[in-house]
Amino acid sequence: MAYYAEKDFFEDDELIELVTSILEGNLTLDWYRVDTPRLRAKPADPARGLTYEDCNLGPYGYDAIPEFVRDRYSMAARGSALVAKLPDLGYTINRRSDVWADNVVGLYEEAKARRWAPAVDIPWGELDTAADPLREAAMAQACTLLEEVALVAMEVPSRWVFSINQEFLELKSFLCAQMIDEARHVEACRKRALASGQGLGRASVSAEQALKELLTAETYPEASLGTNLLLGSFVLAMYRALGAVSKTRADRLLGTLSMQDVARSAAYGVAHMRYHLGHQPGKAVALADYLDRSEHTVLGIAGSPEFLEPLVLLAAGSREPGALARGAAFVRRWFTGALEEYLERCAAAGLGDRRERSRLPRLAATLAA
Structure with missing residues (x-):
């Protein structure tokens, strides 16, 4: 079953106006002001490189996943700041x-x-x-x-x-x-x-x-x-x-x-x-x-x-x-x-x-x- 975005973005005048403004140098920086932890991942073993274990930090890490996922059903990256109207992907395995x-x-x-x-x-x-x-x-x-x-x-x-x-x-x-x-x-x-x-x-x-x-x-x-x-x-x-x-x-x-x-x-x-x-x-x-x-x-x-x-x-x-x-x-x-x-x-x-x-x-x- 197909999903359709709530708008045809070609016809979204507000979005086009915002894009034009950004390209003129008027940045909103809303993404920069999000209240997410400023954590830095570092390779524990340089020979192995940066692994997922090295990225197991705070709310970004897999240790932070609860037994029941009750409020995150979109494709948003784990630990990122959620906003309104993110689409629900219909996940059925959430435990x-x-x-x-x-x-x-x-x-x-x-x-x-x-x-x-x-x-x-x-x-x-x-x-x-x-x-x-x-x-x-x-x-x-x-x-x-x-x-x-x-x-x-x-x-x-x-x-x-x-x-x-x-x-x-x-x-x-x-x-x-x-x-x-x-x-x-x-x-x-x-x-x-x-x-x-x-x-x-x-x-x-x-x-x-x-x-x-x-x-x-x-x-x-x-x-x-x-x-x-x-x-x-x-x-x-x-x-x-x-x-x-x-x-x-x-x-x-x-x-x-x-x-x-x-x-x-x-x-x-x-x-x-x-x-x-x-x-x-x-x-x-x-x-x-x-x-x-x-x-x-x-x-x-x-x-x-x-x-x-x-x-x-x-x-x-x-x-x-x-x-x-x-x-x-x-x-x-x-x-x-x-x-x-x-x-x-x-x-x-x-x-x-x-x-x-x-x-x-x-x-x-x-x-x-």
Whole structure:
């Protein structure tokens, strides 16, 4: 729905007269006489530059954000002097503990400091795609699946960022950094598949249905829990596995650089849940129920043949039965390790020990048998 300013400024004679007067040297200086604190931000560490932590000063800082934002719904900069008739942007997420995490400022700064460019930071020229066509086909298929995952991981924060109050600007900036991270993964995985000479592989029905379920979470805390903590834990392990089975520096870098990006999302997911439940402990039951309903998506994504079989082949190195057995053993260990890390993150987030409640450990035990 379109919004229209209360006036057509081309037809605002008073504004045009004011502009003309200012350009004649008659300044109003109303902006100079505002009663806002005169504070100066300085870099604590010149090597890092001026960070948001350095700007955490008085009413301008994120420590000053209240639990409930009740009177600031425009795009006015936090701490600035408000005036009449500022437009209401219709924010629907105005409670700090619904979105905040104590580490979000540092994670945003890290996202900028550790940015990388797939076009030039992956040594594409070192790939020898003709040496092992089967391996290249497996890598292309794994990257096809990971591109599907990254596209949805990019869209999840985009669904929520406009609904979140502008007062939480550091958090909103981090969500934008997440989108950039995932756009980078889309690029890297797509280019790796095409660099193989095998082309893109096959889309996964189970993965895409699972991803859509996570994408359509009903609340922001559920979306963050499902995408950052649940999905993020296993995607982090997926990239780690690709790095572990890599034969080239290019593939190792693709895995490790993508890992560092996803690790930020997982770290935010844990800290966000811890902050959320610390301020709203009554939500623990609903979020545990959400995980009960949503953990099956892990099997649809990480357990899809479109990812699992390529990973077995990459770990095996060939289709010889003994090699395939070793590849399958690697994948079982990989899944068990990823699950353990996920359960540890749940506990660290304040969601308790899910080993008895979750169906994932029973699945892992069955696979290991």
